[in-house]
Amino acid sequence: MIEISLNGELTKVAANTNLAQLVAQFSNAEKPVAAAIDGDFVPRSAHAQTQLKSGDKIDLVSPVGGG
Numbered sequence: 001m002i003e004i005s006l007n008g009e010l011t012k013v014a015a016n017t018n019l020a021q022l023v024a025q026f027s028n029a030e031k032p033v034a035a036a037i038d039g040d041f042v043p044r045s046a047h048a049q050t051q052l053k054s055g056d057k058i059d060l061v062s063p064v065g066g067g
Helices: 019-026
Strands: 002-006 009-013 034-037 040-042 057-061
Touching: 019 034, 019 057
Parallel strands: 002 057
Antiparallel strands: 002 009, 034 040, 034 057
16 A cells, blocks of 8 residues: 545555556546646556555546636
């Protein structure tokens, strides 16, 4: 297990977890999600190849429309 910060809360996940798995586990599958690690945006096309590391600060946000 590794410890990461997910939206400001410490969370433990399996050591071999990638960003796509984290998004699937912790977000609402019906809404699109933007992800950043340590403040850097990660494109959805790179989620499956982005391995999480202990100490990563991950933000998952769902865009909100409005006007």
